[in-house]
Amino acid sequence: MTEHAQPTVPADFPLFEGGPFAKVHEVLRLAGTERRHLWRSVALAVLVTWVPLAVLAALQGCAIGPDWHTSMITDVSMAARFLVALPLLILAPLGLRLELQAMVPHFLSAGLVREADRERFLANIRAILRWRDSRAATAVLVTLVIGVAVVFRSLTVEMPDSWRTLGTGGERRLSLAGMWLVAIGEPLYDLAMLQLAYRVALWWWFLWRTSRLDLRVDAAHPDGAGGLAFLARLLPAFRLPLFAVGASGAGSVANHMLLTGAKFVSFQSAIFVTVIVLVALTAVPLTFFNRKVAEAKRRAALAWGAVVGRQLRAYEEAWSALASTSAAELLQVPECPAYRDLSALTVAAQKANTLPFRMVQLAPLLVAALLPFLPAAAIDVPLKDILIQAWRLVK
Numbered sequence: 001m002t003e004h005a006q007p008t009v010p011a012d013f014p015l016f017e018g019g020p021f022a023k024v025h026e027v028l029r030l031a032g033t034e035r036r037h038l039w040r041s042v043a044l045a046v047l048v049t050w051v052p053l054a055v056l057a058a059l060q061g062c063a064i065g066p067d068w069h070t071s072m073i074t075d076v077s078m079a080a081r082f083l084v085a086l087p088l089l090i091l092a093p094l095g096l097r098l099e100l101q102a103m104v105p106h107f108l109s110a111g112l113v114r115e116a117d118r119e120r121f122l123a124n125i126r127a128i129l130r131w132r133d134s135r136a137a138t139a140v141l142v143t144l145v146i147g148v149a150v151v152f153r154s155l156t157v158e159m160p161d162s163w164r165t166l167g168t169g170g171e172r173r174l175s176l177a178g179m180w181l182v183a184i185g186e187p188l189y190d191l192a193m194l195q196l197a198y199r200v201a202l203w204w205w206f207l208w209r210t211s212r213l214d215l216r217v218d219a220a221h222p223d224g225a226g227g228l229a230f231l232a233r234l235l236p237a238f239r240l241p242l243f244a245v246g247a248s249g250a251g252s253v254a255n256h257m258l259l260t261g262a263k264f265v266s267f268q269s270a271i272f273v274t275v276i277v278l279v280a281l282t283a284v285p286l287t288f289f290n291r292k293v294a295e296a297k298r299r300a301a302l303a304w305g306a307v308v309g310r311q312l313r314a315y316e317e318a319w320s321a322l323a324s325t326s327a328a329e330l331l332q333v334p335e336c337p338a339y340r341d342l343s344a345l346t347v348a349a350q351k352a353n354t355l356p357f358r359m360v361q362l363a364p365l366l367v368a369a370l371l372p373f374l375p376a377a378a379i380d381v382p383l384k385d386i387l388i389q390a391w392r393l394v395k
Helices: 022-027 035-048 050-059 076-103 115-132 135-157 176-211 229-260 264-320 337-351 359-380 383-394
Strands: none
Touching: 035 050, 035 076, 035 176, 050 076, 050 176, 076 176, 076 229, 115 176, 135 176, 176 229, 176 264, 229 264, 229 359, 264 359
C-alpha cells in the first residue's frame, strides 16, 4: 500500500481519562466522560475538603473567630484552593481530552505519518497509555503526596495562632480542622495537581517521540506551519488549569497580605516568573517540531527555487521571441499558470512559521494565569486603577 493511499486508522488517545484511580471512580459512580460525572466529582471534592473544614472549625469555635488569623471561613487561601482551584482541576481534563481525541488521529488522516512509521506512531500511543496506567508511577505520586503532607503538618504546627492549631508554645497541636486539612484536604488537592502535571508530562513525551518520526511536513501548507498548526488547538484548553493554579497561588498571596500586611508589589517578581513558567509548560512541547518545518523550508527553497528559475527563464525567452509581435496578437498569447502557482508555493514556503503556533495565541494563557491575582492586587490598589493601567498596556 502506498503512502498516499494509507487508510485512516483511528488513534484513540484518552490520555486525560482512565488511569489507576478509575476503579475508585467507578465505585463512587463518578466514572465517565460526561459533564454530569465531572460535576458529581466537583460536588464530592467540595464536600470532602472545604465543608468538613468549616464544620470542624465551627465545633471548636474557629469557623468565625475574632480576627483573620482564627477564622476558617474568611481564610482566602482555603476558599481559593478548595472552592475554585480543585473544582477547576477536576473539570480541566474535559477540554484537553476532547481536543486530543481530534488532534492525535489527525497525524494519520492528514498523511503526516508515513506508512513506514505508522506502527511506531501507534506503538508510541500505546506506550504513553501504559505509563498513564502505571502503578509504579501512581505509587511515586502517592509517595510525593504523603511526603508533602508530612512537611505541611510540621509547618502548620509551627504557624502563628490560627484556626489550624490549638494551644500555645510546646503544647501547640493541630485542631480538628487542621487535622482534616493535613490528612484529607491538602493530599487530595496535591494529588489532583500532580496527576494533571504527570499527564501533561506524558503529553510532552508523546510529542517528543512523534517529532522524531520521519513526518511528511509540507513547507507550503496553507496553515503556514508545515501542516502542524493544528497542534495549537490544544492551547486554549490549558486556560482552565492555568487559571486553577493561578487561583491557588493568588489565594495564598491574598491571605498572606491580609494576615501580615505585606504589599502586593513584593510578590510581583515571583508571580511573573510563575506565570511565564506555566505558559511555557503548555507551549514548549510544540517547539519539538521546529526542526522538521525548518528542514522542509530549506528543501522547498532549493527544489522549488530551481524549478521556478527554469520556468522563469523559459517564460522570458518565449516573450523575447514575441518582441516584434503586435499588441493585438500579444493578447492572444496564453499565460503561464504553472509558473504563477509555483511562485506562490515558493513564497508560502519561505513565509512558513517553524513553530506550530503564533505568539498571539499565548496571550489568552497569560491572561488566564494572571487574572486570579487581580483580587489580590486590589487589596493594595483600587480595582479601577488596575483596570485603567491594564487598558493602557493593551492599547
